[in-house]
Amino acid sequence: MAKAKGTGNAGQGSAVESEEDTQVPEMSYEAARAELIDVVAKLESGGVALADSMKLWERGEALAKICQTWLDGAAAKIQASAG
Secondary structure: OOOOOOOOOOOOOOOOHHHHHHHOOOHHHHHHHHHHHHHHHHHHHHOOOOOOOOHHHHHHHHHHHOOOOOHHHHHHHHHHHHH
């Protein structure tokens, strides 16, 4: 499974979206959501070392972004068909 890129600046918004931000993610919504649920469960368990927790957090941020991209695309399609 390919690791999502672009998580190094989480929380540091940019006024300009990169080309990567506007592309359809290679991972399906369902796969990203399932992995995100797993990441959250691991973080909530509290049994993960700090360094590993940071890596999990970054992966969770990337997965959430993938999910949001899919949801934004679906919303745009619905709006386009309704209007």
